[in-house]
Amino acid sequence: xxxxxxxxxxxxxxxxxxxxxxxxxxxxxxxxxxxxxxxxxxxxxxxxxxxxx
Amino acid sequence: xxxxxxxxxxxxxxxxxxxxxxxxxxxxxxxxxxxxxxxxxxxxxxxxxxxxxxxxxxxxxxxxxxxxxxxxxxxxxxxxxxxxxxxxxxxxxxxxxxxxxxxxxxxxxxxxxxxxxxxxxxxxxxxxxxxxxxxxxxxxxxxxxxxxxxxxxxxxxxxxxxxxxxxxxxxxxxxxxxxxxxxxxxxxxxxxxxxxxxxxxxxxxxxxxxxxxxxxxxxxxxxxxxxxxxxxxxxxxxxxxxxxxxxxxxxxxxxxxxxxxxxxxxxxxxxxxxxxxxxxxxxxxxxxxxxxxxxxxxxxxxxxxxxxxxxxxxxxxxxxxxxxxxxx
Amino acid sequence: xxxxxxxxxxxxxxxxxxxxxxxxxxxxxxxxxxxxxxxxxxxxxxxxxxxxxxxxxxxxxxxxxxxxxxxxxxxxxxxxxxxxxxxxxxxxxxxxxxxxxxxxxxxxxxxxxxxxxxxxxxxxxxxxxxxxxxxxxxxxxxxxxxxxxxxxxxxxxxxxxxxxxxxxxxxxxxxxxxxxxxxxxxxxxxxxxxxxxxxxxxxxxxxxxxxxxxxxxxxxxxxxxxxxxxxxxxxxxxxxxxxxx
Numbered sequence: 245x246x247x248x249x250x251x252x253x254x255x256x257x258x259x260x261x262x263x264x265x266x267x268x269x270x271x272x273x274x275x276x277x278x279x280x281x282x283x284x285x286x287x288x289x290x291x292x293x294x295x296x297x
Numbered sequence: 298x299x300x301x302x303x304x305x306x307x308x309x310x311x312x313x314x315x316x317x318x319x320x321x322x323x324x325x326x327x328x329x330x331x332x333x334x335x336x337x338x339x340x341x342x343x344x345x346x347x348x349x350x351x352x353x354x355x356x357x358x359x360x361x362x363x364x365x366x367x368x369x370x371x372x373x374x375x376x377x378x379x380x381x382x383x384x385x386x387x388x389x390x391x392x393x394x395x396x397x398x399x400x401x402x403x404x405x406x407x408x409x410x411x412x413x414x415x416x417x418x419x420x421x422x423x424x425x426x427x428x429x430x431x432x433x434x435x436x437x438x439x440x441x442x443x444x445x446x447x448x449x450x451x452x453x454x455x456x457x458x459x460x461x462x463x464x465x466x467x468x469x470x471x472x473x474x475x476x477x478x479x480x481x482x483x484x485x486x487x488x489x490x491x492x493x494x495x496x497x498x499x500x501x502x503x504x505x506x507x508x509x510x511x512x513x514x515x516x517x518x519x520x521x522x523x524x525x526x527x528x529x530x531x532x533x534x535x536x537x538x539x540x541x542x543x544x545x546x547x548x549x550x551x552x553x554x555x556x557x558x559x560x561x562x563x564x565x566x567x568x569x570x571x572x573x574x575x576x577x578x579x580x581x582x583x584x585x586x587x588x589x590x591x592x593x594x595x596x597x598x599x600x601x602x603x604x605x606x607x608x609x610x611x612x613x614x615x616x617x618x619x620x621x622x623x624x625x
Numbered sequence: 626x627x628x629x630x631x632x633x634x635x636x637x638x639x640x641x642x643x644x645x646x647x648x649x650x651x652x653x654x655x656x657x658x659x660x661x662x663x664x665x666x667x668x669x670x671x672x673x674x675x676x677x678x679x680x681x682x683x684x685x686x687x688x689x690x691x692x693x694x695x696x697x698x699x700x701x702x703x704x705x706x707x708x709x710x711x712x713x714x715x716x717x718x719x720x721x722x723x724x725x726x727x728x729x730x731x732x733x734x735x736x737x738x739x740x741x742x743x744x745x746x747x748x749x750x751x752x753x754x755x756x757x758x759x760x761x762x763x764x765x766x767x768x769x770x771x772x773x774x775x776x777x778x779x780x781x782x783x784x785x786x787x788x789x790x791x792x793x794x795x796x797x798x799x800x801x802x803x804x805x806x807x808x809x810x811x812x813x814x815x816x817x818x819x820x821x822x823x824x825x826x827x828x829x830x831x832x833x834x835x836x837x838x839x840x841x842x843x844x845x846x847x848x849x850x851x852x853x854x855x856x857x858x859x860x861x862x863x864x865x866x867x868x869x870x
Binding site: 250251252254255258259262263265266269270272273276277280 | 687693697698712
Binding site: 405409431 | 795
C-alpha cells in the first residue's frame with residue numbers, strides 16, 4: 245500500500261505543481277496572447293456588431 | 298611493391314572481362330547516338346558532353362585523392378556516368394549545369410556510398426533529377442538544326458534567349474492532350490525531333506542496345522519488359538487517333554530507349570535474379586506510364602527508374618531461388 | 626570538467642550530429658537561420674529548466690514512474706516557454722509554429738534527463754543542459770546556413786550572394802534538408818574519429834579505416850553505462866528489500 249502511495253502520490257504531486265506553475269504563467273500571458281492571436285469565432289462576432297453602428 | 302602472385306580461394310576462373318571492358322563496351326554502344334546528337338544540335342552538344350565527362354573524371358580523382366583511397370578512374374565508370382549525364386541534358390544548358398550535376402552524381406551518389414558497385418541509385422539519373430532544381434534550364438529544348446541550319450555557339454557559357462527558340466518535345470505535346478502533328482513516327486524513330494542530347498534517335502539507341510546484348514553486357518529481361526509494359530499500357534490508354542500510332546509515339550518518345558537499355562540495366566542498381574529483372578522492368582514501365590500521364594513532368598523515365606532502384610533489394614529478396622532440398 | 630562538457634556537447638557528442646537526436650526540427654526548421662536560432666534557443670531553455678528540476682528531484686522520484694514524471698515536467702516547461710514566447714515574442718512564435726510545442730517529444734530532452742540529469746548533481750546537470758543545448762543550436766545554425774545561403778542567397782535575411790543569384794529550390798525543400806544533414810553527419814563522424822595510420826599496401830586498408838574509427842569511440846561510453854547498470858541493480862535491490870518489509 246505504501247508502495248502505491250509513494251509512486252502514484254509523487255506523480256500526482258508533480259502534476260499538480262506543474263499545473264499550478266502553468267496557471268500562474270497563464271495569468272500573465274493570456275491577455276497578451278489574446279491580443280496577438282484572437283480566437284477567430286469570437287472576433288468574427290465582434291466585427292459584425294461593430295459594423296452595425 | 299606489387300605482388301604478381303594472387304592469393305584467393307577456389308574456384309579460379311580466368312576471364313578477360315573486368316569493369317573496364319564492360320564500360321568500354323557501353324561507351325561504344327553509346328557512340329552512334331552521341332554522333333547523331335552532335336549532328337542534330339550542333340557542336341555545342343559536344344561541348345556539353347566533354348564538360349560533363351571531364352567534370353566526372355576530375356571529381357572522382359579529387360575525391361579519391363583527398364580521402365586517400367586508391368584511384369578508380371581507370372575503370373572508366375566515371376566516363377560512362379559523364380556521358381550518360383550529358384545524354385540527359387538539353388544541348389542548350391549553361392555549362393555550369395553539367396559540372397554541378399557531375400559533382401552530385403560522382404561525389405554524393407556514387408563515392409559517398411562507397412564507390413563503384415555500392416551506389417543505391419543510378420548516379421546519372423539522380424543527378425538529372427537534382428538538376429531539375431533549375432527547371433528553367435532543364436526544360437528548354439533547342440530545335441533540331443542539323444548541319445545546314447543555325448547552330449548555337451559552341452563554347453558559350455550559357456545561351457541567353459533560349460526561351461525564344463525553344464521547341465516542345467513530342468512528349469510535351471502529348472502531355473497537353475494532342476498528338477504531335479509535325480513530328481511523324483519515322484521522325485522520332487531516326488531522331489528528327491527535339492529532346493535531350495542522347496535520347497532522340499530511337500533506332501541508334503536500339504542498335505547500341507543490341508550490341509550490348511550481343512556482347513553479353515546486359516540481358517534481354519529488363520529492356521524487353523520495360524519497353525513492353527510501356528507499349529501495352531500506352532496501347533490501352535490511347536488518347537485519340539489510332540492506338541498503334543499512340544503506342545509508337547510513347548515508346549519512341551522521351552528517354553525510354555536510353556533508359557531501358559542503358560540506365561535501368563546498371564549492375565549495381567538492378568536485380569540479380571532473372572525473375573527479379575522481369576519484375577523490375579515491368580515496374581519501371583508501369584511507373585513511367587503513370588507518371589507520364591498523371592504526374593507533373595512530361596518525361597518521367599528518370600523518376601520511374603530511380604524509384605525501382607530503391608526497391609531492388611526487396612525484389613532480390615523476394616525472388617531468391619530456393620536451394621535444392623531447402624524449405625520454400 | 627565544465628569546459629570538457631562544453632566541448633563534448635558541441636563536438637564529440639553533439640546531440641544532433643553524433644547522437645542523431647532531434648532530427649525532426651533539424652529538417653523542418655532549418656530553412657533559414659533565424660528559425661534555426663529560435664528553435665535552438667527554445668530547446669536549450671527547456672533543456673536547462675528540465676535538467677535542473679529533474680536533477681533536484683532525482684532522489685524523490687521513484688524508479689518505476691520516472692519516465693512519466695520526466696514527461697510531465699518537460700511538457701510543463703515546454704508549455705510555459707510556448708506561452709511566454711507567444712505573449713512576448715509573437716512573430717517568433719508564428720514562424721516556429723507547431724515545432725515549438727513539439728519540443729516536448731524532442732529526444733534530446735528526455736534522453737539527457739534519463740542519461741545524465743537523473744544521475745548527477747545539479748550543477749553538472751545544468752552544465753550538461755547548456756552544453757547539449759548549445760551544441761544543438763550550433764548544429765542547427767550550420768545546417769540552416771548551408772540551406773539558406775545556397776537555397777536563397779541570404780543569411781539571416783541579408784542578401785549575401787548578390788541580386789542576380791538564382792536560388793536553388795532544392796535546398797529549401799525537404800529533399801535538400803535530408804541531403805545536407807546527411808553530408809554534415811558524415812563530415813562530423815570523419816572529424817571526430819581518429820583512425821590509425823594503416824600502411825597503404827595492405828589489402829584491408831579500406832575496411833580497417835572504418836573499423837578502427839568505431840573502436841576509438843567505444844571506450845569512452847562503456848564506463849558510464851557500467852556505472853548506470855550497477856546503480857540500477859542497487860536501486861532494484863533496495864526496492865525489493867523495502868517491499869519485503
